[in-house]
Structures are given as structure tokens and as C-alpha cells.
Amino acid sequence: MKILVINAGSSSLKYQLIDMADESVAAKGLCERIGIAGSVLTHKVPGKEDYVVEAPMPTHKEAIQLVLDALMDAEHGVVKSVDEISAVGHRVLHGGPEITESCVIDEHAKDIIRKYFPLGPLHNPANLMGIEACENAMPGKTNVAVFDTTFGMGMEPYAYLYGIDPKYFDKYGIRRYGFHGTSHMFVSGETIKFGELPEGKQKVIVCHLGNGSSISASIGGKCQDTSMGLTPLEGLIMGTRSGDIDASVVQFLVKHENMTVDEVLNVLNKKSGVAAISGVSSDFRDLHAAAEEGNKAAALALDSFCYRVAKYIGAYAAAMDGVDAITFTGGIGENDIGVRKQVLSHFDYLGVKLDPEKVNVRGQRVEITTPDSKVRVFIIPTNEELAIARETVRVGLS
């Protein structure tokens, strides 16, 4: 059984065809510059050279058709006809307060995705375009929506409501939703499986550290709390996002920098975080290189990032009355040995004991604590596409 996973952005579309027999990637690729001159598709099949197609893609409709053509291409293809694709799983950013589960896409699901355009103004319209393009190109095929916000729907009201009048939740759905939900669901589940955590010992904190970073607390795979909020701006300090900030800063900058609210939000989303603190880069490899050369601002950016991650881990250990496992994932979580060590240096008091060899592993599933560590720490590479494919089978085909 093969599942096509689609992640549609406003001008790009990523895809993977996953063979569920062994959960391997049969083919994957990326359409870039959709709706812009110079559109290009890059199609990758393991063990073969990349297949690059330069062709006009005025909309996602043409992009999907090119993807299907590439998947069925005589030389570069991996299937003979679309009949070999059992179903399509779509990554969708925001399901609002009404969607609590992945779902088969019907008119009602599309109405909900549309209804919450205001909560995901960049992503939801693009996600819907990807869905409609697939419906058009493959009539009758089962399409499943897997929402980034689903995992966060496990939170209780005391965790998801802001300390504001609940009438704003009732009227607009303003609450904490959390993002990277598919990754947190996958990695917390894999932590339980890989670590063979017994029932009653499944309090897991997942640190998804990448360009965007977020952290979650879950018990038995059910989300207790997660650091992003109404939008992905809240929580950790990120590549270019500020993370948690006193809302009065917005008013202050509006008044004193003569900016509009939208301009300030653009600064907080795109011109803040470690990139702004360091003045060097949002890429942690650049930050380490600069810090090693004596750049104090780069060192401060790394310290600020690690401090905030450690603070959230401490808060989540308290929120769950304990923690059994802490797992690192995402580009930084999987690869940045220095960040991992610095974050974990805050948890001697929890009895975290690092294995001096394994702590230096990169990008692999591994337990990095010693057998007598009171809290176990893992690295588990995330795989959102596989999580979406599994959800597509679970919800759409069984």
C-alpha cells in the first residue's frame, strides 16, 4: 500500500510517496515557485539521480499534475498508475477549536479549513489549494487531513485558555493550540515505543528544536501542554521568532518606533530570535562558529536559547508532577551536541546522568543517558511525513 503525503505551501508543494509495507520513501520531491515565473519540480527516487522538470505551474493544480506525471514517468517513476496510490494525506496547519482529530476530507472538513483562514492566514489557504488540486487530479481518491493543531487539542482548558476574558475564546476561538503537533505526536509515541516505557511511566517532554522550536509535555501520548499558542510565535526563542514576550512591548514599539501593529508582529516573527540577538544568523552552526571566535552576541544568543528551553522543561516537569523521558528532535535537537549538553546541565537535580559517549551522537535514534539515570533522555529524529501517512491509513483506510 502506498500513501502520497502532501505539504502545500503558498508557493511550494512538498510530497513523499511512502510504501507502508516497510514505511520506506518510494519517492519524494518539491515543487517551487508555484504562481511565479521559473517554476521547477525536483523529484528524488532513492538510488537514482534527481529528476528536475522546469515547467509552468500557475497554480497548485498544475503542480500536482506534474508530481503525478513524475511519479508515473517511464524512467523516473515508481508507480504505473494513480490506482497504486491508496490514499493521500495532507498536512493542514489549523483546524480551529472544532477539529480534534485527523479526518477524511469532505465538504464539512473543507469548510472548517476555510473558516479558520484567519488563524492560519499563510498556510490554510495553501493547504486547501493542495487538497482541491488532488481532488481534481484523482477523483474519488480518499484524502485525509492531518492537522498541526490536533495534538494540542489534548490540553485541558486550564492549560489552553489565556488569562483573558473567555468571551474572546467563544467569539473567535482565541486559545493556545500549539503547532508541530504531528512531530510531537510522532516523537512522543516513538519515545514510548523505543524506550519501552511501561504504563504509568510515560511522562514525556519532547523538545522539537529547529528553525521553529517548540516543546511539549505529554502523558501516555496525550498532550498536557505545549509551548506554541494561538500562533507559532509563543514559547521558545527561535531562529527569527521572539517566543514569549510581554504584549505591552507591541504597544511600546508602536508608539516609540512609529510602527503599525502588523509591522511589529513582522519584527517579532521574522526579525527577532537568535538571529537578532546574535546579529549573525538564525543557523546554529553559524552561531557556534561565531561564538568560538569570541563573538559575545552569538554566545548570548545560544545561552538565551538554552536557558529558555531549560525553563520550559522545568515547568513541564512540574506540570506533570514528574518526567520519565526527555526527547530531542528537529535539526538542532538531533544534531546540536552543545545545545543538548547545555540544556541538560540544568537537570542534575532531576537525576539526569549523561552517557559520555552517546551524548555526542547526531541524527540517530539513541538513548543518551546511563542506565542509572533517574530521567531517560533520547534523541529521536522526527518524521512528520511518516506520521501523516500512518494517520492517513488509520483514519482513511481502516
Ligand code: ADP
Ligand atoms: P525546520 O524548522 O525548518 O524544519 P529543521 O528542523 O530542519 O528546521 O532545523 C534546521 C536548523 O537545524 C538549522 O537552522 C540549524 O540551526 C540546525 N542544524 C542543522 N544541523 C546542525 C548541526 N549539525 N549542528 C547544529 N545545528 C544544526
